[in-house]
Amino acid sequence: xxxxxxEGKAWRYGRDVDTDVIIPARYLTLTDPxxxxxxxxxxxxPGFRRRVRKGDFIVAEENFGSGSSREHAPLAIRGCGVSCxxxxxxxxxxxxxxxxxxxxxxxxxxxxDDIGGGDHLRVDLERGxxxxxxxxxxxxxxxxxxxxxxxxxxxxxxxxVRKRLGK
Amino acid sequence: xxxxxxxxxxxxHAGRDEVRPGELLGARVxxxxxxxxxxxxxxxxxxxxxxxxxxxxxxxxxxxxxxAPARDIPAAENCALIRDFARQQGLEHYYEVGRVGIEHVLLxxxxxxxxxxxxxxxxxxxxxxxxxxxxxxxxxxxxxxMAMALGEVWLRxxxxxxxxxxxxxxxWIGGKDLILHTIGSIGVDxxxxxxxxxxGPAIDALSMEGRFTMANMAVEAGAKNGIFAVDAKTRAWxxxxxxxxxxxxESDPDAVYEEEITFDVGALEPQVAFPHLPSNVRPISQxxxxxxxxxxxxxxxxGWLEDMETAAGILEGREVHPHVRTIIFPGTPRIxxxxxxxxxxxxxxxxxxxxxxxxxxxxxxxHMGVIAAGERAVSTTNRNFVGRxxxxxxxVYLAGPAVAAASAVTGRLTDPREVMGG
Numbered sequence: 001x002x003x004x005x006x007e008g009k010a011w012r013y014g015r016d017v018d019t020d021v022i023i024p025a026r027y028l029t030l031t032d033p034x035x036x037x038x039x040x041x042x043x044x045x046p047g048f049r050r051r052v053r054k055g056d057f058i059v060a061e062e063n064f065g066s067g068s069s070r071e072h073a074p075l076a077i078r079g080c081g082v083s084c085x086x087x088x089x090x091x092x093x094x095x096x097x098x099x100x101x102x103x104x105x106x107x108x109x110x111x112x113d114d115i116g117g118g119d120h121l122r123v124d125l126e127r128g129x130x131x132x133x134x135x136x137x138x139x140x141x142x143x144x145x146x147x148x149x150x151x152x153x154x155x156x157x158x159x160x161v162r163k164r165l166g167k
Numbered sequence: 168x169x170x171x172x173x174x175x176x177x178x179x180h181a182g183r184d185e186v187r188p189g190e191l192l193g194a195r196v197x198x199x200x201x202x203x204x205x206x207x208x209x210x211x212x213x214x215x216x217x218x219x220x221x222x223x224x225x226x227x228x229x230x231x232x233x234x235a236p237a238r239d240i241p242a243a244e245n246c247a248l249i250r251d252f253a254r255q256q257g258l259e260h261y262y263e264v265g266r267v268g269i270e271h272v273l274l275x276x277x278x279x280x281x282x283x284x285x286x287x288x289x290x291x292x293x294x295x296x297x298x299x300x301x302x303x304x305x306x307x308x309x310x311x312x313m314a315m316a317l318g319e320v321w322l323r324x325x326x327x328x329x330x331x332x333x334x335x336x337x338x339w340i341g342g343k344d345l346i347l348h349t350i351g352s353i354g355v356d357x358x359x360x361x362x363x364x365x366x367g368p369a370i371d372a373l374s375m376e377g378r379f380t381m382a383n384m385a386v387e388a389g390a391k392n393g394i395f396a397v398d399a400k401t402r403a404w405x406x407x408x409x410x411x412x413x414x415x416x417e418s419d420p421d422a423v424y425e426e427e428i429t430f431d432v433g434a435l436e437p438q439v440a441f442p443h444l445p446s447n448v449r450p451i452s453q454x455x456x457x458x459x460x461x462x463x464x465x466x467x468x469x470g471w472l473e474d475m476e477t478a479a480g481i482l483e484g485r486e487v488h489p490h491v492r493t494i495i496f497p498g499t500p501r502i503x504x505x506x507x508x509x510x511x512x513x514x515x516x517x518x519x520x521x522x523x524x525x526x527x528x529x530x531x532x533x534h535m536g537v538i539a540a541g542e543r544a545v546s547t548t549n550r551n552f553v554g555r556x557x558x559x560x561x562x563v564y565l566a567g568p569a570v571a572a573a574s575a576v577t578g579r580l581t582d583p584r585e586v587m588g589g
Contacts (some may be wrong), residue, residue, distance in 0.1 A: 006221040016355055020552040025531040029234065029241035031211065063356040063389065067414065067550060068531070071208050071307040090392055092360050095289055095354045095476060097307035131319040147191045157309045158215045161316055167217030 004125050006083040006104075008055035012117035016148060019068045019094065022087035023076040036072050036081025050124070054081035058116045061087065064093020074103040084123055086130060086141070088112045099148055100157040106130060111139035169419030170392050171327040173362040176416055188326040188425070197284035199314035202270055203242065205230035205289030206249045207251045212312035221256050222321070224272030224319030228260035228279060229253050232271040233328045233527040239539035240532035265500070268525045271467035272382060272498025273434060278408035279403035280533040282397045282415045286497075287314050292467050292549065294385045299405070299416055300397040305386060325391040326425040327362040330494040332369035335497075339583045340489040341477070343469060343547065343567030345369070346384045347438040348430065351448025359389030361425065362421025364418065364467060366396065369432050375404045376471040380567075384549050387445040437582060439545075439567035443553045450568060457580040459564070461544040462493040463556075464571045465523070469547035470498030471489070474503055474568040480571035482518040488578030493520035494536045520575065530558040545574045 002092040021044040023036055030036050041048045058064075058077065064087035065073060073143035074097050079087060085098070098105045104125050113128040115121065119134035144152065151160050170178070170185060180194040191409075202210045206229055213221075223228045229249050233568045237243035241577055253261035261280060266274070271292050273586040274280045286293060291305035306320065314320050350357070363385045369376070375448035378395050385393030395401070398414035405413070436450040451519060464478045487493045493513055499501045503525065506512050515522050529536030537557035538544050544556055546564050551563035564573075569583035576586050 018550075018552045020550065020555050022533070023203075024554050025533050028533075029239070029245055031208055043554040063359065066355060066389065067291065067552060068303040069289055069307050070204065071289075072204075073311060089356070089359065091389060092357070093305055093386075094308060096310060100307060100309040145191055157313055158212055161216040161313050162216070164317065165217050167337075 006052065006055060006123045006125065008057055008083060008121065009056050009120045010059045010117060010121055011052065011116050012115060013058065013060040015046070016063045016066055017044065017060050018066045018071050019073040022065065022073040023070065028072055033075040033079030035124060036076035037081070040076040040080040049080060051084065052080055056081065057084045058082050058085045058124055059112055059113060060085070061122065062089045064090050066091035069093045071097045071101060074098045074101050078103045084125070102156040104163055106141035108139050108141040116160050168422035168423060171362065171364060171422045172396065172416045173302055173325060173327055173364070173392060173420045176283055177285070177322065177324055184571040185528055186324045188324050188492045189536045190324045192322060193319050194285055194322050196287055196314045196318050196320055198228060198279060198286045200225050200228045200230065200270060200274065200288035200290065200293060200310055201308065201311050202233050203245050203249055203313065204233045207336030208308035209289055209311040209315065210248065211251050213315050216316050218316035219436055221258070223569055224257045225259045226318070227258050227315050228274060229258060230262055230267060230273060232267055232525065234533050235267065235526065236524065245576040246321040262433045262562065263315055268499030268529055269470050272470050275299065275379065276408065276499055276501060277294070278405070281405065281409055281411060281413035282401065283413055286313065288322050291386045292383050294390065294392050295379055295383040295467060297385065297392050297394040298375060299401060299526060300395060302392055302394065302488045302525050304392045307402035318422070323440050324521050325362040327364050328358060328426040328428070329364045329366060329424045331367040331427070333367055333429060333431045334369055335372065336432060336435065338589060339437060339569040340435055341567050342373055342380035343431060344585065346381040346434055346446050347445070347565065348432070348435060350384065350388050350446045351440070353388055355387060355444055356389040358385065360527055361390050363388065363390045363393045365393065370395065371398065374473055375400055376473040379471065380468055381554050384445065387549055415588050420507045426533055427472060437567060437570045439580060441553050441572060442562040442564065443542060445522050445549065445551060445565060451582040454580045457543065457564065457577060459491060459536055459545050459574055460542040461536065461548040462491055462571050462575040463496065463536055463544055463548060466527065466548040466579045468496065468549045469501070469568050470496060470525070472502050474547065475502065475506050475511060478572040479514045480576065481569060481583060482520065483514045485576050486521035487511040487520060487575045490578050492573040494523055496523040496529065497525055497526055502514065529556060545580060547562070547571050
């Protein structure tokens with residue numbers, strides 16, 4: 001997730017977007033990100049899946065990813081092509097899961113306040129900078145603690161444990 | 168500086184004298200849990216990590232409870248994958264249908280989660296075991312894979328908040344009403360990343376089942392864990408169940424809390440969370456006329472014997488309203504057996520309710536009680552998000568077993584006092 005500049009359109013949602021609407025339980029027998037991605041957010045925004053483009057952003061208010069521990073949620077978001085989730089805050093299990101499976105996330109309430117649906121964004125993940133090309137405003141996201149940066153730089157928790165096991 | 172129960176348990180498991188809120192640390196795990204939804208991804212991650220054996224076959228529990236007995240072929244294949252992994256790894260705590268219960272009722276009943284322990288589960292309601300004075304928290308499948316491989320997880324030490332409950336509860340009021348009232352007050356992220364420590368006279372008087380119900384829904388306020396001090400009730404509950412010695416911690420008198428809230432619950436009415444958030448709570452007297460199509464009594468929140476007793480007490484000699492489906496799903500086979508012994512199965516069946524095998528099915532719209540567009544359910548489960556129990560245009564009203572059983576009789580959201588008098 002380091003060293004990458006992402007560009008795309010913002011899909012703007014409110015607060016408490018829970019994991020049941022990110023990926024409903026009826027699809028939880030699936031494990032493939034692309035198959036999960038085909039149903040991402042379908043109960044919240046039926047048009048999203050048809051119109052989302054690779055590289056787009058989900059931008060949401062407080063407590064994004066609340067509810068269940070299903071890792072299928074960040075996998076579905078990744079699987080439908082979303083490059084990064086920007087939120088005012090994240091529910092804790094979703095936050096862990098996103099880092100563990102390599103879905104980029106940024107906590108940046110001021111950017112969320114500035115961004116409207118359809119705005120064009122440019123994000124520098126390494127520096128944690130969010131640029132709203134539609135308004136011309138730039139924001140700095142909350143930095144990650146060092147330990148999480150290590151997991152992120154390895155590409156997720158699987159690689160971190162591989163290293164620990166000497167594989 | 169004094170420490171909270173949560174900080175003491177985490178320090179012990181990190182091999183440290185003390186820890187401070189906000190610190191990130193590696194901690195030893197006493198038990199790692201996954202179910203048929205989360206274990207397949209955990210097993211995939213476990214293998215991708217290059218792990219060959221779990222850290223300890225007596226400390227990994229796999230509980231196929233969500234879509235089991237398998238609802239369809241993909242679910243059957245996931246269950247088979249878990250079973251094969253359990254056999255190959257020689258896991259001591261794998262439960263086949265017939266012995267399986269709802270994970271968060273089953274593991275305490277089996278005596279596998281104990282005070283002072285650190286339990287992680289790939290299920291958000293793993294926080295339930297805080298009722299026993301354990302630190303327990305939900306995580307994702309990849310975290311669980313790390314726990315299975317290394318017997319260790321990474322954790323951020325949570326800030327603690329103390330919630331104190333004053334007063335004596337009225338009849339028909341239980342743990343579900345207390346926790347719904349709490350979430351209604353602080354919101355679905357009112358305890359985000361924090362430990363919720365429950366105390367006070369109303370908690371001392373509360374049954375173990377009521378405490379499990381409260382700890383279970385700590386995650387609905389965004390908390391990392393919910394926790395209770397160990398008392399005589401906890402010890403009595405564990406006496407015939409605990410499989411290992413345990414260590415009880417208590418918070419120091421000068422422990423530091425980020426927030427302290429006191430609730431006077433002496434006059435509390437039955438509480439109901441309206442769609443579509445567990446924080447959208449009203450007392451039953453302000454519920455208005457809400458006609459319903461389905462009642463669900465059970466789950467990891469309210470699938471305990473005490474909940475079945477409450478429901479049976481209301482449905483005894485009464486009939487479920489002809490327009491309502493009432494589905495009762497006890498937490499474990501042992502609870503179901505006890506329901507037979509006590510005559511409650513007959514009570515439920517004569518009333519026109521169906522009694523299911525223990526499963527998470529209806530709670531998450533999986534199977535065994537999915538709702539259609541426009542249907543309304545009163546449910547003793549823990550979430551009422553859009554689409555949670557089935558169609559996105561369905562509605563779920565969360566309540567305790569007394570409100571749910573009374574509503575089953577009248578066909579609308581009902582105060583148990585209306586049906587039972589008093």
